[in-house]
Amino acid sequence: MTDQEILAGLGEIVEEIAGVPADEVTLSKSFVEDLDIDSLSMVEIAVAAQDKFGVEIPDDQLKDLTTVQDVVSFVAKNAEGSA
Amino acid sequence: MTSPAQVRSFSPYPPAGGARVLSFGGYQPANVLTNDDLAAMVDTSDEWIRSRVGIVSRRVAGPDESVTDMAVVAGGKALAASGLSPADIDLVIVATCSTEGSLPNVSAVVAHRLGIVAPGAYDVNAACAGFCYALATASDSIRAGSARHVLVIGAEKMTAWIDFTDRSTCIIFADGAGAAVVAPVADGEPPGIGPVVWGSAGDLGDKITIAGRNAFLWQEGQTVFRWATTAMYPIAARACERAGVEVSDLSVFVPHQANLRIIESIARKLGVPRERLADDIVHAGNTSSASIPLALSRMAERGDLKPGSAALLLGFGAGLCYAAQVITVP
Numbered sequence: 179m180t181d182q183e184i185l186a187g188l189g190e191i192v193e194e195i196a197g198v199p200a201d202e203v204t205l206s207k208s209f210v211e212d213l214d215i216d217s218l219s220m221v222e223i224a225v226a227a228q229d230k231f232g233v234e235i236p237d238d239q240l241k242d243l244t245t246v247q248d249v250v251s252f253v254a255k256n257a258e259g260s261a
Numbered sequence: 262m263t264s265p266a267q268v269r270s271f272s273p274y275p276p277a278g279g280a281r282v283l284s285f286g287g288y289q290p291a292n293v294l295t296n297d298d299l300a301a302m303v304d305t306s307d308e309w310i311r312s313r314v315g316i317v318s319r320r321v322a323g324p325d326e327s328v329t330d331m332a333v334v335a336g337g338k339a340l341a342a343s344g345l346s347p348a349d350i351d352l353v354i355v356a357t358c359s360t361e362g363s364l365p366n367v368s369a370v371v372a373h374r375l376g377i378v379a380p381g382a383y384d385v386n387a388a389c390a391g392f393c394y395a396l397a398t399a400s401d402s403i404r405a406g407s408a409r410h411v412l413v414i415g416a417e418k419m420t421a422w423i424d425f426t427d428r429s430t431c432i433i434f435a436d437g438a439g440a441a442v443v444a445p446v447a448d449g450e451p452p453g454i455g456p457v458v459w460g461s462a463g464d465l466g467d468k469i470t471i472a473g474r475n476a477f478l479w480q481e482g483q484t485v486f487r488w489a490t491t492a493m494y495p496i497a498a499r500a501c502e503r504a505g506v507e508v509s510d511l512s513v514f515v516p517h518q519a520n521l522r523i524i525e526s527i528a529r530k531l532g533v534p535r536e537r538l539a540d541d542i543v544h545a546g547n548t549s550s551a552s553i554p555l556a557l558s559r560m561a562e563r564g565d566l567k568p569g570s571a572a573l574l575l576g577f578g579a580g581l582c583y584a585a586q587v588i589t590v591p
Binding site: 216217218220221222224225237240241 | 312313481482483484486487490491522526
């Protein structure tokens, strides 16, 4: 899974859960500041990401993932680790 | 003091083929607490509360209004609507987790105040799942022949345990009571209360707590949100399977009114259309074990329940405890 594939998948998830157009979900964006996504939606995004990518994002890690880049990197790193 | 006349001579009934709900009753305190009221107390806003938990207003009991007081009103309404008399009731079960003291239990006092003489009486604490637990044990008691007619009540004064400087909890919880009268089905009739699917996740027990008599309710919101939105819809689906009912055949889904976003997520994953989801939380808040019977009683009053149809109930909360069953709407 490349970073581009993860980003594309994450964009679909964010669009479905938070109604933010997928093309606005770019690496430098902050979920809270730029995309107006709250903590409960972040949980829903984490759950959907687990279904899509097979990578669990626990709550205690989730709070540190503030940007789109953070989530993409977390998924990429942990998907590699478990492969 | 118990007079000899108040001792029931117990004789078991013949086991029944099943139990059904005859009627509902509900009670909400008069005091309305709006989001704007809360915004004057803590750093929050109407928009923030609506978007996070879906609540517009909730009711708060007065300082002299107890769990028992609210249970009496809701129970009395359910009893009146059932067409039965107090003498017909031989078991009273109250689900609650917010009493002011632990003794006496609520159920015996409620029974006494309703003129129900010497029934079996016990309280159930399964937190927000309490009503579904109580309904299941009421049904089982009737099936076993240890009771004939049961008054089941969920009653809570959650605000007695809320820190009104904690904006994460004070916007959610509220007070109220709901009740149901449960009776045996006629011979040969199918059960009107389906098999319960229940359980608990004690490994997450520290995620929702009232840790002591001087403590406030505390919860780890994100963890509970994740659990409720991922672990509960399969429980609800299993309750439908066990009752032999398709999700598409449900006239209404009445989950514990925890948080609108949680219950909308569960309904979506279960495949229940939004218009069949009970959303009483919008004007009642989260009343823990009272929320399911309160929602049902308010829908019944509005004529929004279809008699004879299947309704799915799902309770979940601290423990973490959960229970679900399908009932036939009275």
